[in-house]
Amino acid sequence: MINVNSEDLNRVEKKDLFASGHRACGGCGQALAARLVADAAGENTIACVATGCLEIFSSPYPDPNWRIPFLHSLFENVSAVASGVDAAYKALKKGPVNIIAQGGDGSTADIGFQSISGMFERGHNVLQICYDNEAYMNTGVQRSSFTPFGAKTTTTPMGNTTRKKNLPIIAADHGIPYVATATVDDFRDLQRKVKTALLINGPKYLHILAPCPLGWGHTGDLTVAICRLAKATGLFPVFEIINGKVTNVQKIQEKKPVEEYLRLQGRYKHLFKKGVPVKAVAEIQEIANQNIERFNL
Amino acid sequence: MLKYLEGSHGVSQVVAMCRPNVISAYPITPQTHIVEDLARLVGEGKLDAEFINVESEFSAASVVLGASAAGARAYTTTTSQGLLLMNEVIYCIAGMRLPIVLTCANRAISAPLNIWNDQQDSMTVRDAGWIQLHAEDNQEAADLHMQAFRIAEQTFLPVMVCMDGFILTHAFEPVDIPEQKEVDAFLPPFKPQNIVDPRWPRGIGLYADPRFYMEVRYILHRALEKSEMVIKQVSEDFARTFGRQSGGLLxxxxxxxxxxxxxxxxxxxxxxxxxxxxxxxxxxxxxxxxxxxxxxxxxxxxxxxxxxxxxxxxxxxxxxxxxxxxxxxxxxxxxxxxxxxxxxxxxxxxxxxxxxxxxxxxxxxxxxxxxxxxxxxxxxxxxxxxxxxxx
Known part of the structure; x- marks a missing residue:
């Protein structure tokens, strides 16, 4: 069993393996998360990246900003590509090496879902990371199956009418040894989860809430505050699932109404008519309440 | 040694002798006998390779892409709808200059659904940047695989060996299967060039903006043109080594x-x-x-x-x-x-x-x-x- 309180796991790492000079927007949650992940994983890591914002802002020829090996091919196949890297390392008797397959919610929840399920089921030694910014941001803020109820995107102009797909639970139900969620405001927790995952042999899934100022309609300086509110409202539960058992659930210290979270973001502006919340806000509160009950937040 | 074999098994036996490190495939008629036999050889410990059973042809192609980018000799096989499903990865493999070998057991394309032979499948990816070699009979189908790995690894271009589905894959013919040491002498171990390895961090699969994209495609086109010479030379060397004509340009x-x-x-x-x-x-x-x-x-x-x-x-x-x-x-x-x-x-x-x-x-x-x-x-x-x- 992994000692989650050990000094090594809890140290915040700063190695600049995902170096400055990339082209993300100011306040980008995904860029911050990718840096934390790379620094936590360390030099002995291969980053497989799906097409999307991360790939675009970090890997233009001839000046990518990665200081670890980077491999990109397509949008929907990053988990299968990482499976291939894993198979090659086994076959060539090389390694051990950390293999991280990463992408946004579009490549994870939608178009790459089958490939991820296959990688989990086959049991590859790969850490799958989803940088969840709740829509297709790279193509201009279109709805994904991680877009929350009520959120406006360019393809849900009246607000999204469906609820978010619950991938952490779906991942855990594949019987994989480690699943966790995290947010980009808590460096220590996020990096501890990356390090914990990489100590485990087999498929792992880490789901990181990564606000997108452009798509969510908030200023770049609010990325951290919004993450904290996502947790304090119960809209984004933070937990680990180790060998199928939900554990280390982050308790809410001071519960906040969802309204506080929603009012900071342009994508929810239509839910307040002249400042008064419409009915959908109550449904979003209900989603938060259900999370609080389900995960005992 | 002359063996009376099904076409698929002539291919699988020679592919196994080419010592691929990673094999990944998804079953589709009439390709199945090739993968079944390779899975058996890996399972029985006769072939030291990773055999990855995937959930689609799209992933099969992606697995060999990742494996090749990590320095492995990688092989896959498919046909028809499977090749069409792979299409996006097929282009990518060529663009990334990964020397993967694929057997296409040529079959018709839907609709209507039809499992029998024609060559529409490999034709649809003729512009993808792969070398495509067509076998006439089962001997040539087997021989071409030995040549394919050598051509691919010399040119850093992927090679598709096309053999008519059923007509060849399921037909029994005498096939001269070489000795392992003969194959080893003909096909040297794979020396990869650009691989993902933490010891030498580099990016593979960066995107290219309009300043660079066209040059990459031009270089790929020239590489395909230049590979004519390699295809010819490898076929000639094969004839010298094994005493029979197989492959070549025409x-x-x-x-x-x-x-x-x-x-x-x-x-x-x-x-x-x-x-x-x-x-x-x-x-x-x-x-x-x-x-x-x-x-x-x-x-x-x-x-x-x-x-x-x-x-x-x-x-x-x-x-x-x-x-x-x-x-x-x-x-x-x-x-x-x-x-x-x-x-x-x-x-x-x-x-x-x-x-x-x-x-x-x-x-x-x-x-x-x-x-x-x-x-x-x-x-x-x-x-x-x-x-x-x-x-």
Whole structure:
């Protein structure tokens, strides 16, 4: 069993393996998360990246900003590509090496879902990371199956009418040894989860809430505050699932109404008519309440 | 050693002797016997490789992409819908210059669903940047795989070995299976160049903006053109080592004094050669040009061989709907525009969806062309099935 309180796991790492000079927007949650992940994983890591914002802002020829090996091919196949890297390392008797397959919610929840399920089921030694910014941001803020109820995107102009797909639970139900969620405001927790995952042999899934100022309609300086509110409202539960058992659930210290979270973001502006919340806000509160009950937040 | 084998097993045994590190495939008829046999060899410990069972052809291609980028010799096989599903990865593999070998057990494309042989599948990815080699019989199908790995790893281009589904994959023929040490001598270990390795961090698969993209594609095109020489050399070296002709750019049969030359790819060449022999006894001089390397298309070689031939008949198992024969187009393009000769090129779309191409069908095509050249004909079409209102 992994000692989650050990000094090594809890140290915040700063190695600049995902170096400055990339082209993300100011306040980008995904860029911050990718840096934390790379620094936590360390030099002995291969980053497989799906097409999307991360790939675009970090890997233009001839000046990518990665200081670890980077491999990109397509949008929907990053988990299968990482499976291939894993198979090659086994076959060539090389390694051990950390293999991280990463992408946004579009490549994870939608178009790459089958490939991820296959990688989990086959049991590859790969850490799958989803940088969840709740829509297709790279193509201009279109709805994904991680877009929350009520959120406006360019393809849900009246607000999204469906609820978010619950991938952490779906991942855990594949019987994989480690699943966790995290947010980009808590460096220590996020990096501890990356390090914990990489100590485990087999498929792992880490789901990181990564606000997108452009798509969510908030200023770049609010990325951290919004993450904290996502947790304090119960809209984004933070937990680990180790060998199928939900554990280390982050308790809410001071519960906040969802309204506080929603009012900071342009994508929810239509839910307040002249400042008064419409009915959908109550449904979003209900989603938060259900999370609080389900995960005992 | 000469063994009486199914075509698929000739391929799987030679592929195994090529010592791939990673094999990944998804089952699809008529490719299945190849993967089943490779899975068995890995399972029984006779082949030291990782065999990855995937959830789709898309992932099979992606797994070998990742494995090759990590320095492994990687192999996959598919056909028909499977190849179409792989299409996006197929382009990517070529663009990333990964020397992967793929067997395409040529089969028709839906709709309607049809599991039988034609060559529409590999034709649809002819522009992807892969070398495409077509086998005539099971011996050549097996031999081409040994050559394919060597060509791929010398040129850093992926190679697709095409063999007619069922007609070859499921047919039993004597196949000369080499000794492991002979294969090892012919095919040196893979020396990868650009790989993902933490010891030398580098980016593979960066995106290229308009300043760079076109140059990358130009270099890829030139690499395909230049690979003609390698295909030829490897085939010649194979002939020296194993004492038989397999592969190369093209093959000819009784072409020297032929008045009419039939041009084709794949297993139908055997039937055509029989017809040519029959016609010879009747005093007709007909020859055969068989394309082995469809991509790169050996334009100059084709021209050299056909320069003085005025009457050509193309038999091909695919079609560009709304345009006509595809191989026919390639053959037409092989002659310089400045050439003022009155050359007749007749194109016959044949054997789609497993329709048998009999020697009599071929004879009727020859007779038709002898009377008058045709633009495009469907060989063996049954008019009884086609209603007036369908047209």
């Amino acid at each position: 093959k000819t049969y009784k072409i020297e004094d032929a008045d009419l030359v039939i041009i084709t790819m794949g297993s139908v060449a055997g039937t055509i050669k029989d017809l040519i022999d029959q016609l010879e006894t009747e005093g007709k001089k007909v020859g055969l040009l068989q394309i082995c390397s469809y991509r790169p298309f050996p334009r100059k070689e084709v021209y050299r061989v056909l320069k003085d031939k005025m009457n050509l008949l193309v038999i091909e198992k695919s079609i560009s709907l709304g345009r006509g024969g595809i191989l026919g187009s390639d053959v037409r393009w092989s002659f310089p525009r400045t050439e003022k000769k009155d050359r007749k090129i007749s194109c016959f779309v044949s054997g789609l969806g497993g329709r048998n191409i009999s020697i009599n069908d071929l004879r009727s095509a020859v007779e038709m062309v002898e009377k008058e050249p045709v633009e495009l004909e469907f060989l063996g079409l049954n008019p009884d099935i086609i209603a007036e209102r369908d047209l």
